[in-house]
Amino acid sequence: MHDVIVVGGSYAGMAAALQLLRARRRVLVIDAGQRRNRFSHAAHGFLGQDGVDPGEIARTARRQLEAYPTLQWVEGTAQGAAGAKDAFSVATASGVHHGRRLLFALGVSDELPAIAGLAERWGRSVFHCPYCDGYELERGRIGVLATGPMSVHQARMAHEWGAVTLFANGAFVPDGATRAELAAHAIALEETPVARLEGRARVVLADGRRLDFAGLFTAPRNRPASPVAQDLGCALAESPFGTQVHTDEMKETSVPGAYACGDAARAPHSVTLAVADGAWAGMQLHRSLVF
Incomplete structure (x- = not known):
């Protein structure tokens, strides 16, 4: 016993x-x-x-x-x-x-977003906690992959560590107040769906555009x-x-x-x-x- x-x-x-x-x-x-x-x-x-x-x-x-x-x-x-x-x-x-x-x-x-290439980068270039991993991004560009409306809060937090782009990716529909809040804090909003991740932290969009980041966050x-x-x-x-x-x-x-x-x-x-x-x-x- x-x-x-x-x-x-x-x-x-x-x-x-x-x-x-x-x-x-x-x-x-x-x-x-x-x-x-x-x-x-x-x-x-x-x-x-x-x-x-x-x-x-x-x-x-x-x-x-x-x-x-x-x-x-x-x-x-x-x-x-x-x-x-x-x-x-x-x-x-x-x-x-x-x-x-x-x-x-x-x-x-962790129930990760269903984005091709994300699981392989989890904990390496895709993170959940900016206090744990934000400093090492050296104030570089940061992407936030939305999982819901609370991702706006995550984007606001991540902005302390670099310039942020929030990918709505169909996880929520930003209303006028949300758009104004993001704009007021110089956070870019990208509504084109994410097709996959590649490289270290490259986001490939459904329209073929490729956007490179120092690191990515998701919740x-x-x-x-x-x-x-x-x-x-x-x-x-x-x-x-x-x-x-x-x-x-x-x-x-x-x-x-x-x-x-x-x-x-x-x-x-x-x-x-x-x-x-x-x-x-x-x-x-x-x-x-x-x-």
């Missing part, structure tokens, strides 16, 4: 586990090894790790966790969770594991990368970014004793925010075991 089973061993899950291990609690981490930022070559905006390979950050964190004798790590996928507070179980290919508490640090799946819809929390009965919530696991301020879900943190349980998303959310969740889990 573990004190806590952490489903998901990326940044949020490991940050939570660290707090619990330092309280000498028995922690099992189940991780499938699919970090959301696995396509990126460098993490930015994370204090003390700016510009470092995100894979190396994760490997270093795991080595540090493994120095604690109360950690057990299972490489695999959580196939299902059952039970209740003080008597949870999580099934994996290696067997069934038991814990007093659960923490879902599931990460998210994919997100959902938890695994249905295991929902299958347990944890309530979901809608955010401007998609669907996430609903938690209270203590990071507890609607199922008593089951907690959630990281990208799957908060918005907006970044490595910094995931680590902070995980650390807070780990502390609250420990408190629930004490009190």
Whole structure:
């Protein structure tokens, strides 16, 4: 019987586990090894790790966790969770594991716009967070690929890092107020559909025009990368970014004793925010075991 089973061993899950291990609690981490930022070559905006390979950050964190004798790590996928507070179980290919508490640090799946060539450039020249990747574009031209009306907000934000063109691409129909807002901030609006992406960050339009950019941004819809929390009965919530696991301020879900943190349980998303959310969740889990 573990004190806590952490489903998901990326940044949020490991940050939570660290707090619990330092309280000498028995922690099992189940991780499938699919970090959301696995396509990126460098993490930015994370204090003390700016510009470092995100894979190396994760490997270093795991080595540090493994120095604690109360950690057990299972490489695999959580196939299902059952039970209740003080008597949870999580099934994996290696067997069934038991814990007093659960923490879902599931990460998210990105539902990318259906544009040819986008998936291959995701995390390399197409990004979602200007705080994470805007600086490296060196004030060059930026394209924003719309996924809905909220993309106007993303274009306004991206304008801090370079001259912006917003591609409506049929994701929304800009009204007069939107056009005026974009014009007032010198943001170009392109309504010709996008045919595909090529090169590093070249947008090919349906009329044959090719527009080159230093980088592109888009706002994919997100959902938890695994249905295991929902299958347990944890309530979901809608955010401007998609669907996430609903938690209270203590990071507890609607199922008593089951907690959630990281990208799957908060918005907006970044490595910094995931680590902070995980650390807070780990502390609250420990408190629930004490009190």
